[in-house]
Amino acid sequence: MAPNYWESSRFVDQLGGSWDQHEKRAFNYIDSVKELDKQLARVRTSPSKILHDGKNVTIFVDMSCFSPEEIEIIVYGNRLTVRATSTVQLDEKHSVDKVFMRKFVLASEILLESITTDLNRLCMLTIKATRV
Numbered sequence: 300m301a302p303n304y305w306e307s308s309r310f311v312d313q314l315g316g317s318w319d320q321h322e323k324r325a326f327n328y329i330d331s332v333k334e335l336d337k338q339l340a341r342v343r344t345s346p347s348k349i350l351h352d353g354k355n356v357t358i359f360v361d362m363s364c365f366s367p368e369e370i371e372i373i374v375y376g377n378r379l380t381v382r383a384t385s386t387v388q389l390d391e392k393h394s395v396d397k398v399f400m401r402k403f404v405l406a407s408e409i410l411l412e413s414i415t416t417d418l419n420r421l422c423m424l425t426i427k428a429t430r431v
Contacts, residue, residue: 331389335397338364347401356409358426360401367418372426374411379403381424406430 341364348359358379362370365383373380385397405411405428413429 331387332395335387335395339397339399347403349403354430356406356428356430358403360424360426361422362399362418362424363422364397365399365422367422370418370424372416372424374405374414377405377407377409379405379414379426381426 341361345361350357350359360381362381362383365385369385370381370383373382379402381399381401381403383397383399386394387397388394408431409428410431411428413427415427417425417427419425
């Protein structure tokens, strides 16, 4: 007969230790993951700002949840992608990956070689490009 894992005492017996130990460990993970969700929600819901000023185009993206070395800007054809990945250690055995991606389609008159990026001390990413 297969074990009944819905019976909590049997499940804990299978894991070893007491139920309180497993409940506390799970609670710590939940708090950490909820905090990561709050950080990413702030970045997800803060819209990118795009300014058109004659021949110049400026894009602002909030990257405050990531360090500069975790941010990658990819230009492929007329597409610009801002991608960031970070691994957060919950403890010595468990980790969570944070991933952010925002894609932009560039106008055909944008000079790709004119694209520049800057990340200020508040981690606001500024991308500038010039039109033909």
